[in-house]
Amino acid sequence: MSNDKTSLQLVTNGILKENPIFKLALSMCPAVGISTTVMNGIMLGLAVLFVQVFSSVTISLIKDFIHPRIRIPTYTLTIATWVTVIDLTLAAFFPVAYAKMGIFVKIIVAFAIITMRLEMFACKETVSDSFWDGIGMGMGFLLGMVTIGFVRELLGSGAIMGYDVLGFKPLLFFILPSAGFFVVGLMMGFFNWIETRYAQRKRGNA
Amino acid sequence: MKNFLTIIFRLTASCLVAGLIMGTTFVLTNKAKKANEHAREQKVVFALLGYSGGQEIPESMGMHELYRYVVTDGEGQSIGYLLPVGEHGQDGGFSFVRIGLDGSFLNQTSVPVSEENVRDQGERDKAIQAALGGDKTIRFTDQTIVVTDHGQRTAYLLSGKFPGFKTNIAIILALDPEYSVIGLEVMEHEEDPGLGAEIEQDYFKNQFKYKPFEKIKSIEVAKKPMPDEYFAALEGNVDEAAADDIMQQYRDQDIYALTGATISSVAVSSGVKGMTRKFAYRLDLLDNVLEQQQIAVPF
Numbered sequence: 001m002s003n004d005k006t007s008l009q010l011v012t013n014g015i016l017k018e019n020p021i022f023k024l025a026l027s028m029c030p031a032v033g034i035s036t037t038v039m040n041g042i043m044l045g046l047a048v049l050f051v052q053v054f055s056s057v058t059i060s061l062i063k064d065f066i067h068p069r070i071r072i073p074t075y076t077l078t079i080a081t082w083v084t085v086i087d088l089t090l091a092a093f094f095p096v097a098y099a100k101m102g103i104f105v106k107i108i109v110a111f112a113i114i115t116m117r118l119e120m121f122a123c124k125e126t127v128s129d130s131f132w133d134g135i136g137m138g139m140g141f142l143l144g145m146v147t148i149g150f151v152r153e154l155l156g157s158g159a160i161m162g163y164d165v166l167g168f169k170p171l172l173f174f175i176l177p178s179a180g181f182f183v184v185g186l187m188m189g190f191f192n193w194i195e196t197r198y199a200q201r202k203r204g205n206a
Numbered sequence: 207m208k209n210f211l212t213i214i215f216r217l218t219a220s221c222l223v224a225g226l227i228m229g230t231t232f233v234l235t236n237k238a239k240k241a242n243e244h245a246r247e248q249k250v251v252f253a254l255l256g257y258s259g260g261q262e263i264p265e266s267m268g269m270h271e272l273y274r275y276v277v278t279d280g281e282g283q284s285i286g287y288l289l290p291v292g293e294h295g296q297d298g299g300f301s302f303v304r305i306g307l308d309g310s311f312l313n314q315t316s317v318p319v320s321e322e323n324v325r326d327q328g329e330r331d332k333a334i335q336a337a338l339g340g341d342k343t344i345r346f347t348d349q350t351i352v353v354t355d356h357g358q359r360t361a362y363l364l365s366g367k368f369p370g371f372k373t374n375i376a377i378i379l380a381l382d383p384e385y386s387v388i389g390l391e392v393m394e395h396e397e398d399p400g401l402g403a404e405i406e407q408d409y410f411k412n413q414f415k416y417k418p419f420e421k422i423k424s425i426e427v428a429k430k431p432m433p434d435e436y437f438a439a440l441e442g443n444v445d446e447a448a449a450d451d452i453m454q455q456y457r458d459q460d461i462y463a464l465t466g467a468t469i470s471s472v473a474v475s476s477g478v479k480g481m482t483r484k485f486a487y488r489l490d491l492l493d494n495v496l497e498q499q500q501i502a503v504p505f
Binding site: 033034036065067069070073074077078080081084085088089091092093095103106172175176177 | 209212213216217220221224227228231232234235236237238239242245246395396397398401403465466
């Protein structure tokens, strides 16, 4: 079972059409809990990108050997293995990066988006398609987290990337986890609205 | 039934493969990881003592490590300290001094262990066990570094662990000879990024700086917003003289909790409180014993 999408289409699909946060609404806990600053968003996004790509490729490689009854445990095991390997390698050979990214890598074992992508895509498609899909999903998650982080950091602490730009803190409320739901919900609506308008105009032109 | 067996077999096989991969990675990376951690610890220790950014460390400065053990034998428990002995400037090897729970001196055993091996927990435990004999069991609890300058104590470095919101938080705490806090550094934690993880930020951990022992003994966490000037001083955004002034004003205040992470904030401040109080009590007992028994130590 193969699809006819090019690698570029697979990547843009993850970023726009099936964006993990705004379209699929998966892995909302980290999206809400951690996206308080742009930097947090980048770190978690990068960690997810790595694990997603590695796990997708692995599952796609071994898809013929996975017993259908134990798919999910196998996925979890694969993700956990990759998380551990990445965590240990970072700690040993990239101590500077590890000091910043360490805690983010550890928490992604249970991310819904990764398991879901393995189930929906990697276990059916070819290795290269899975690779590009992993990149697309990871990028989509990364960009989503950065966008939410940008809004929340700007409104919550009046800063961007830790640099004070506003000089005051407009609404401390935006740093708290509950505000994450509002930001994610509003942005989700905003993106859907743009898409609907875009589709309407396209139809109007045709 | 056949299905069952295949499932069991495949699950076991995949677990074994995963375990093998993780194990191999661990073996391959562990040494480098330990080296990194040690290097980081050294850097943190010197930064806490005020020698950051490649500053020369004076030769008169000495660091003496104290290892605390709980010793269990037939009747009950006692506390044992592995410490370097001999006058300042001369190498007298290591001794294991046992103290009863009531603070009375029990005995002193000399432990033949080299300066390098004493840092490795396995080697150290073996050496102590051999010196004590087989009827006692020992359990390592913590280690303290006594920093001296020309034989005078200038600081204590305590490493400790206490439960945070999720897992244990490991810190290194620097105290001066009067047990006031010189500084603290968070070494390891798994608090939530953006919330509890803020404990490693300057504006939280520097609040403990220069707090006198009298205040630390009863320190609490206050749930109110931190004044802007204090925040700026803690983050080092104002010049040193002004920062000192502001820090002075807040010296006897409680710790301001982190927004959305009260539990982590309380965990750190009660951890620091507990570590300082216990250490002060224990060190007084140890000093007492060392003086009574006239055991010469380089610190």
